[in-house]
């Protein structure tokens with residue numbers, strides 16, 4: 001099933017997927033081949049009309065007196081959840097900042113994972129940083145394929161625009177730009193700029209010109 005098809009599933013239905021998945025997975029492990037919407041309904045505490053409607057979006061049409069095929073549902077849920085909940089990331093530029101990100105385990109708290117990294121320095125190519133393989137930048141198009149959703153840019157500022165153009169060509173949908181370069185991308189690409197020096201300057205400016213009022217402090221004191 002393609003990503004496009006998934007977008008047709010209503011959000012409320014999509015939210016129930018993990019719940020269904022967990023239960024169906026248990027049934028599968030118990031060796032059960034089928035399940036009725038009534039059984040499901042009792043287990044996951046969702047009324048059976050909603051379950052039937054939800055499942056019809058997945059193309060799983062239960063047969064009267066038979067119920068749903070557990071194996072089919074499990075395969076479907078596994079695919080749907082992996083595709084929807086798992087965002088694959090590539091990092092470009094394994095220098096000071098890039099190395100720190102690779103060593104930081106993003107998967108611990110959310111469902112994104114840096115799958116691969118690229119650099120132009122031959123000394124870095126072929127190594128693993130934080131368990132992530134580092135490939136040569138010349139191999140980027142080949143390695144990324146159509147698999148990567150987001151690119152993190154931690155290259156020198158002057159390389160940011162050309163690299164951004166290339167990752168967009170690879171089909172990346174979002175760019176997290178840590179370089180100070182302002183990058184131009186096509187309108188369908190989402191780009192977030194994180195410029196630490198601007199953030200720092202802005203904090204310094206706020207401290208100077210918008211000091212927190214004592215009243216707010218009093219409120220805080222009062223609360224604690």
Ligand SMILES: NC(=O)c1ccc[n+]([C@@H]2O[C@H](COP(=O)([O-])OP(=O)(O)OC[C@H]3O[C@@H](n4cnc5c(N)ncnc54)[C@H](O)[C@@H]3O)[C@@H](O)[C@H]2O)c1
Pocket residue numbers: 092093094095096097098118119120121124137153154155156157159163178179180195196197
């Ligand atoms: N280090 C920081 O604390 C920090 C903070 C804020 C922003 N930044 C920005 O992040 C970026 C990276 O900073 P850094 O300190 O990690 O720099 P760095 O010089 O340590 O790392 C840059 C890496 O990019 C690689 N590289 C250079 N050109 C490349 C190309 N064309 N393709 C692929 N890889 C290439 C280099 O080999 C190097 O490993 C810079 O744009 C910098 O301004 C850094």
